[in-house]
Amino acid sequence: MKNIKLTVAYDGTNYHGFQEQRGTGLATIQEVLESTLSKIAKAPIQVIGAGRTDAGVHAWGQVINFRSHCWPVPTSKIHLAMNALLPDDIKVMKAEEVPLDFHARFSATAKTYRYSIYNHRVMSPLHRLYCYHEPRLLDVRAMQEGAAYLVGTHDFKSFQAQGTPVKDTVRTIYRADILSEPPLIHLYLRGNGFLYNMVRIITGTLLDIGMGKIPPSEMSHIIAARDRTRAGTTVPPQGLCLMEVEY
Amino acid sequence: MKNIKLTVAYDGTNYHGFQEQRGTGLATIQEVLESTLSKIAKAPIQVIGAGRTDAGVHAWGQVINFRSHCWPVPTSKIHLAMNALLPDDIKVMKAEEVPLDFHARFSATAKTYRYSIYNHRVMSPLHRLYCYHEPRLLDVRAMQEGAAYLVGTHDFKSFQAQGTPVKDTVRTIYRADILSEPPLIHLYLRGNGFLYNMVRIITGTLLDIGMGKIPPSEMSHIIAARDRTRAGTTVPPQGLCLMEVEY
Structure with a gap:
């Protein structure tokens, strides 16, 4: 099991905020990140975000983490793998492996x-x-x-x-x-x-x-x-x- | 007859360049400026631009001028009248009355x-x-x-x-x-x-x-x-x- 921390920047202009809102039909940052990670892992991946930014709010240093049993990409290459698939308005700036108990929201100081x-x-x-x-x-x-x-x-x-x-x-x-x-x-x-x-x-x-x-x-x-x-x-x-x- | 010089800023992302290109069906900065000025003047107005920026190119200090017999707005209020009608990605930063022989392109030094x-x-x-x-x-x-x-x-x-x-x-x-x-x-x-x-x-x-x-x-x-x-x-x-x- 790996726990991966990603630092993410995005332009929030075209999104309905960070958090997934099932049923609204509008894209969220979380949905885009999860679908991209799930494509790479070939298995469903759920992410935890540090801050639930609202619709139209931007991020330079949002932090997310996800846990996976089958994550196939070395940590040093995650930003390349992700950014090749992500749209221009969401990019992974940094990727790190962190202890299993790291939680993007609850561990934040x-x-x-x-x-x-x-x-x-x-x-x-x-x-x-x-x-x-x-x-x-x-x-x-x-x-x-x-x-x-x-x-x-x-x-x-x-x-x-x-x-x-x-x-x-x-x-x-x-x-x-x-x-x-x-x-x-x-x-x-x-x-x-x-x-x-x-x-x-x-x-x-x-x-x-x-x-x-x-x-x-x-x-x-x-x-x-x-x-x-x-x-x-x-x-x-x-x-x-x-x-x-x-x- | 008045000759008015406008300093214009725009985000070129969503335009097919400055110059009107009849028949392409794509919006140009010039078209938007001319239709806005013509609405205010209630008569067709043609503008001359200093630089014919390409599709996707931005401007912070583009200069245009137009001549009009019937221009109804005092020069000090032109930016307000124009900006109320212009889209968010094109704005008039400054308006001045200039001598009749001023030409935005040919007079530029x-x-x-x-x-x-x-x-x-x-x-x-x-x-x-x-x-x-x-x-x-x-x-x-x-x-x-x-x-x-x-x-x-x-x-x-x-x-x-x-x-x-x-x-x-x-x-x-x-x-x-x-x-x-x-x-x-x-x-x-x-x-x-x-x-x-x-x-x-x-x-x-x-x-x-x-x-x-x-x-x-x-x-x-x-x-x-x-x-x-x-x-x-x-x-x-x-x-x-x-x-x-x-x-």
Whole structure:
């Protein structure tokens, strides 16, 4: 029995998210990976993904693993075998054999997400698939000040999509940096886990700060409120990218 | 009578190039711009483009102009009126009124093109639409040395697609820089004009240098030969972007 860990990058534009959703008729990243692996193994293979990215969300460093009794390809050649069969918008960047108890989701100790904003009066056609467009000039300094309140262990219930069944909404954010590369603004969030839509709701809240609708210090009150209606809107998926999963 | 200059950015992925090609049934950038302008003017408008980019080639700073007797929109609002009607992959970045004798193609004094190479064993799904993939490690220093021979006034016949009717193949290259941002390598060429496929054939030749197939000094012999068969292959369109047109 082998347990193989794959680091996968994908353009989520044309997929209905990572996770298989039986019956929707829409392609998912997981389906494409499983059908490609099953072709190579000549046996059904199921994968476990570290992060269940939503429809339209991208990944640079998604991690998956799969276990197989009959896996026929040496680990050093897996990326070649997979990439020859995968479509252009999903690629295996790295393959490693890992101990049998490695689980892409449960073994993860930290994840890093990036949300990218194109801050210019006209949206660039060359960035439209990978950024959210905000035409009003944003105050990056204020956004950085607001983001600093996120670092630490907090109950992030205010930043969880309503109706989500998850009860324990305490997470630790290790890093909340805003990098300005005009006209691009990138938010990097590294944490031990993320609630459903958490990065997109945090970004929506930071946009309110960047536009001067609320002061940076309001972030601490929004966190304390544990109330989704206090935070900003859920920004669209195409600006979001799962950058790295750590173990 | 007004003469309006527009700076236009587009993602060429889904178009059959800039120039209208009657009868092909494929959309061109020019067709989309003309139909949008004609809708606004409520009269047929024809545009002149500075560079006739090929199918799949992108633009960051393409320039067009059009003349109209009945143009109804103030120049400061043209980008808003146009961008509301244009698809996401074509946008007007800037609009200016110019003297009646301004001609986007004939008045141009210099153009800058960029060709982008993704130099990594696996192609990134997030860069695939805007870069050419070269998996073998390239010697950037050697490519820079080879590119230096291009600067100046030369007969670039070796770098013109065969069968092109253009007779005067002398052009001046002002700048031929190779910028390394691993795993990306960008070639910037600024010149007073470019022959058909010239940037893509120059890039193919520089790739031969980067892979050690030919020494950098061979570039001067290839220029001197005035023979297309001496230069490298024509690399694919998606790495090419028309960055700027100067007047």
